[in-house]
Amino acid sequence: MMYVAAVVALALAGFFGVAMGILLAFHRKNPPPKIVAWIHGILAIAGIAILTAAVIRSADEGLGRDALIVLALAAVAGLGLVTFHGRGRRLPVPLWVLHALLALGGIGVAMVAAAVNL
16 A cells, blocks of 8 residues: 555656646746745655655565666756756756656556555
8 A cells, every 4th residue: 555655646746747847848937936846856755755665564675676766866867956946057958858757667667566566
């Protein structure tokens, strides 16, 4: 059940991430509202924390561990985006795309892990 909770938190983080992406795509001069970024980050951290607990408690580490690795890479890319935003610089599109693709891949693997561990 923890895997499902992790996927729900990560999916909600993804929703807010997509909202930020849409805002960035159509309003490149103005960054998205900080509250959207904060909610995205907090949900992502919560999802990764829950997934970590699920992997530790589960006998099957394979898919959950793989999802954690990919999501950790997405988090590093996300922190890179935060540093650009914090310095008031435009977000580099390649880093933004890398973050999104890693996050989607990690959520996908987490979903499979959740299905296997039901």
